[in-house]
Amino acid sequence: AGVGAGAALGVVPGGVLDGAPAIRRRRVTPVCVASGNGQGAVTRAQEVLNGGGDTLDAVLEGVNLVERDPNDRSVGYGGLPNFDGVVQLDSSVMHGPTRGAGAVACLEGVKTPSLVARDVMRYTDHVLLVGRGAQDFARSLGHPIENLLTDEARQAWVEWRARLSERDDYLTPEETLYELPGFIPNLEDGDPLVDSHDGVRPQGTINCNIVDRNGDLSGVTTTSGLAWKIPGRVGDSPIVGAGLYVDNDVGAAGSTGRGEAVIKTVGSHTVVEMMRAGMSPTDACLEALRRIVAFTVEPRLLDDEGRPSFGVNYYAVNKDGEWGGASIWAGARFAVNGDGTTRLEDS
Numbered sequence: 497a498g499v500g501a502g503a504a505l506g507v508v509p510g511g512v513l514d515g516a517p518a519i520r521r522r523r524v525t526p527v528c529v530a531s532g533n534g535q536g537a538v539t540r541a542q543e544v545l546n547g548g549g550d551t552l553d554a555v556l557e558g559v560n561l562v563e564r565d566p567n568d569r570s571v572g573y574g575g576l577p578n579f580d581g582v583v584q585l586d587s588s589v590m591h592g593p594t595r596g597a598g599a600v601a602c603l604e605g606v607k608t609p610s611l612v613a614r615d616v617m618r619y620t621d622h623v624l625l626v627g628r629g630a631q632d633f634a635r636s637l638g639h640p641i642e643n644l645l646t647d648e649a650r651q652a653w654v655e656w657r658a659r660l661s662e663r664d665d666y667l668t669p670e671e672t673l674y675e676l677p678g679f680i681p682n683l684e685d686g687d688p689l690v691d692s693h694d695g696v697r698p699q700g701t702i703n704c705n706i707v708d709r710n711g712d713l714s715g716v717t718t719t720s721g722l723a724w725k726i727p728g729r730v731g732d733s734p735i736v737g738a739g740l741y742v743d744n745d746v747g748a749a750g751s752t753g754r755g756e757a758v759i760k761t762v763g764s765h766t767v768v769e770m771m772r773a774g775m776s777p778t779d780a781c782l783e784a785l786r787r788i789v790a791f792t793v794e795p796r797l798l799d800d801e802g803r804p805s806f807g808v809n810y811y812a813v814n815k816d817g818e819w820g821g822a823s824i825w826a827g828a829r830f831a832v833n834g835d836g837t838t839r840l841e842d843s
C-alpha cells in the first residue's frame with residue numbers, strides 16, 4: 497500500500513496556519529488519488545485546481561474523461577451492460593466545504609452520470625435519484641440522452657449471453673455450423689468473457705478524491721457497475737458512505753470492486769472514521785478491508801483457503817494532504833498526483 501506524504505510544516509495538527517488569527521488558513525500540498533484507471537483523471541483534476549477551480553469541479557473534470565471514453569468498459573459510455581443488454585450507471589459526489597452530496601443509480605442514457613449526481617446535489621433537496629426519475633431529471637437540465645452501448649460492449653454481451661448456458665437456445669461458435677461474426681473463437685485467459693465463466697465478473701469503476709491547499713476536500717465515484725447484473729441492481733458507487741464518503745474535517749475515501757461487500761460494511765465511511773481516529777489513509781483503508789474479510793462468510797464467496805474470492809480497493813486522502821490506497825489482493829495499483837507528476841502506486 498502506498499504511504500503518502502502531505503504538508504511538511506505543522507503548527508497545528510492537520511496543516512500549517514499562517515497569517516493573523518482572524519484570517520488564518522491551512523496550507524496543504526494538494527493531492528489527488530484515483531483508482532488505477534484514473535491517471536488521466538488525477539492529472540486533469542490537478543490542472544483544474546491549479547487554474548483556481550473548486551475541488552468538486554476538479555474531480556468531476558477528471559472522471560468525465562473516463563466516463564466519456566468508449567474504451568473503458570467499466571464506466572459511463574462503453575460500459576458493459578446489464579443482463580438485458582442495457583447500460584445502467586451509478587454515481588455519487590460529495591463536496592466537502594458545503595457538506596453536499598448527490599447521487600444517481602440505474603441511470604440510463606447519460607454518458608456522465610457524475611454530472612447528474614452533482615446536479616441532484618445542486619438543484620434538489622434530495623441526495624439520490626434512481627432509474628426513470630433520474631433520467632427525467634437529467635433531461636430536464638439539458639443532459640443529452642444517448643445510446644451508451646458501444647458496438648464492442650454489445651458484442652461482449654451477445655457473446656456472454658451465448659456462453660452463459662449450454663441448455664439455452666443461444667449458440668456459441670462451438671455449437672453452430674455457421675460463422676458467428678465478431679465472436680472470439682478461443683478466448684484468452686483474463687478476458688472478461690472467460691472470467692465471467694469462472695464466476696468472476698468484470699466490475700470496474702473510477703473513484704477520485706482530492707484535497708486542495710486549504711485542506712478542502714471532494715470526491716466522486718462513477719461506474720457502469722457489475723457486468724451482466726440483474727436489471728435494477730445498485731452497487732456501492734452511488735451510496736453515500738459505501739462507495740464514497742467525504743468529511744471536510746477529516747478526509748475523503750472511495751472504493752472500487754465488489755460493491756455488495758462495500759455496502760454491507762459501509763466501507764468508505766469506515767475509512768474516514770478510521771482517519772478521524774488518527775489512522776493514516778493507508779492504515780484506514782486496510783482496516784476497512786479487514787472488516788470485509790471478516791464479514792465474508794458465504795462459501796460461494798470464499799476460495800479454497802477461506803479467503804474472499806473477489807476484490808475490493810479503497811483510496812483515501814486526509815485533510816493534511818496525506819494519501820493512500822489498499823486492496824484485498826496484491827497486484828492492484830492506484831493513481832496519485834501530489835507533486836505535479838502522475839504515477840501509479842501499489843495498493
Ligand code: GLY
Pocket residue numbers: 699700701719720721722730731732733739751752753754755756
Ligand atoms: N463497485 C462497483 C459496483 O459494485 O458496482
